[in-house]
Structures are given as C-alpha cells and as structure tokens.
Amino acid sequence: MAAFSLDHAIMPYSVSPIGFVRSCFKEKFAIPRQPQLAPAARGVLELVAPFDSGDAVQGLEQVSHVWLLFLFHQALEDQPRLKVRPPRLGGNKSMGVFATRATHRPNGIGQSVVKLDKVEPGKLWLSGIDLLDGTPVLDIKPYVPYADSVACAYNRIADAAPQLIEVQWLDDALSQAHNHGLRLGEPLVELIEQCLAQDPRPAYQTPLPERRYGVRFWDVDVRWHYPEPGKICVLEVVASC
Numbered sequence: 001m002a003a004f005s006l007d008h009a010i011m012p013y014s015v016s017p018i019g020f021v022r023s024c025f026k027e028k029f030a031i032p033r034q035p036q037l038a039p040a041a042r043g044v045l046e047l048v049a050p051f052d053s054g055d056a057v058q059g060l061e062q063v064s065h066v067w068l069l070f071l072f073h074q075a076l077e078d079q080p081r082l083k084v085r086p087p088r089l090g091g092n093k094s095m096g097v098f099a100t101r102a103t104h105r106p107n108g109i110g111q112s113v114v115k116l117d118k119v120e121p122g123k124l125w126l127s128g129i130d131l132l133d134g135t136p137v138l139d140i141k142p143y144v145p146y147a148d149s150v151a152c153a154y155n156r157i158a159d160a161a162p163q164l165i166e167v168q169w170l171d172d173a174l175s176q177a178h179n180h181g182l183r184l185g186e187p188l189v190e191l192i193e194q195c196l197a198q199d200p201r202p203a204y205q206t207p208l209p210e211r212r213y214g215v216r217f218w219d220v221d222v223r224w225h226y227p228e229p230g231k232i233c234v235l236e237v238v239a240s241c
C-alpha cells in the first residue's frame with residue numbers, strides 16, 4: 001500500500017463551476033433554510049461550456065430530483081470557523097461547524113436536493129430551491145431514493161422542519177402579488193406565503209408591529225410586518241426600482 005503523504009493531504013485543489021443558478025431569491029434574507037421547504041421557489045441552472053451540450057444531461061429526464069453541490073459564494077471567508085451559531089438554534093448557541101449546515105464552513109460548499117422540473121441542453125429548471133441568484137454550482141448528481149433516503153436516520157439538533165407561522169394579506173397586496181405572478185409566469189403568491197411562513201426574521205429580534213420588513217423575490221419587493229408575534233401580514237408587493 002502506498003505511504004500516506006501529509007503534503008498530499010494539504011494540497012489545495014481547484015474546482016470550477018459547471019453552471020450558475022438564476023433564482024427567485026435576489027438576497028440571502030428570507031431564503032428557506034433548506035430545500036423543499038418552499039416548493040414554489042424556482043430557478044434555472046444555466047450550464048457553462050462544455051457542460052451546456054445535450055450530452056452532459058442525457059438521461060437526466062428520467063430523474064425527479066437532483067443533488068446540487070454548490071459554493072456559498074456570498075459567505076466565503078479566509079479564516080476557517082470551528083464553531084458556528086446556526087439560526088436554527090436562535091443564533092445565540094454555538095455548535096461544531098460539522099454538526100450544522102451553516103453557510104460559513106470550510107471550502108464554502110453547500111448541498112441541496114431540488115426538484116428537477118425540466119431538462120434542456122444547457123438548462124435545468126428547478127423548484128424547491130434554497131439558493132441565491134448567481135450561486136455557482138460545482139456538480140449535479142441524481143438523487144437515488146434507495147441510497148439517499150435513510151429510514152432510521154435522526155438528527156437531534158434539527159429534528160423537524162421549522163414551525164410555520166400564519167401569513168395574512170392586505171387585499172391590495174394579494175392582488176399585486178397575483179398580477180406580478182401572472183406577468184412573471186411564476187407562482188408568486190405561493191412563493192411569498194411559503195417563504196414568509198418560515199418567519200425569516202432573526203430569532204433574536206422582537207417583531208414590533210410598527211417595524212417593516214422587506215425582501216426582493218424575482219423583480220418585486222415584498223413588504224410585511226408582524227401585527228402580533230407569530231403572525232405576518234403582507235403589506236405590499238411592488239416592482240423593484
């Protein structure tokens with residue numbers, strides 16, 4: 001057996017994106033913490049040469065879901081962190097980086113299982129994504145149900161999807177969202193409801209009713225407030241300037 005060389009172990013490797021995601025999420029705020037939590041969150045993975053040839057995706061139409069390995073390109077850091085404070089734990093409890101799916105991690109690599117809605121040479125239509133617009137994707141692998149779904153698996157840190165909160169609408173806001181959804185050809189009302197129901201507000205912030213929150217999905221700005229803790233009311237959905 002060949003001797004293990006430490007030089008080899010610390011040798012840096014370089015990787016290059018095979019494509020970039022065009023996503024409904026234009027900023028990190030209000031993106032669900034994991035894929036599948038907002039089925040209406042859609043995007044297109046645009047492959048770059050030479051992977052934009054039909055050869056690279058041949059057969060993928062037989063697959064319902066894919067794993068994406070990607071770079072947290074807006075969270076890359078020079079200094080590795082050993083401990084992180086995941087939002088899931090309220091942002092005030094630290095945990096070993098490898099026990100979490102935090103974005104700040106060695107090599108900045110993320111992974112998500114997403115639904116594959118349509119395949120074309122050079123383009124994959126995706127839904128249920130948790131990826132920021134412009135995310136560089138390093139690899140795509142088909143989801144293999146018999147191997148990737150572990151019936152007896154547990155995770156005592158994150159044992160269930162986040163609890164949902166109620167989302168209400170002002171009448172005008174709902175009709176604005178409906179109209180923008182028609183214009184975009186996207187399920188915008190569902191996207192807003194699914195993402196806001198996860199309560200994107202940082203857990204340490206008490207949501208005072210007079211405080212306004214906002215985020216951009218596609219090319220619209222969504223604004224809301226908390227009339228009372230645990231309840232969101234969407235105030236307006238307007239074209240971004």
Ligand SMILES: C[S@@+](CC[C@H](N)C(=O)[O-])C[C@H]1O[C@@H](n2cnc3c(N)ncnc32)[C@H](O)[C@@H]1O
Binds near residue numbers: 071073111
């Ligand atoms: C907790 S991470 C989990 C991502 C992935 N499912 C994983 O487990 O590796 C999800 C968060 O990553 C952030 N995010 C998504 N794409 C990103 C990117 N390209 N750069 C930095 N942060 C990103 C979003 O704010 C999202 O809420």
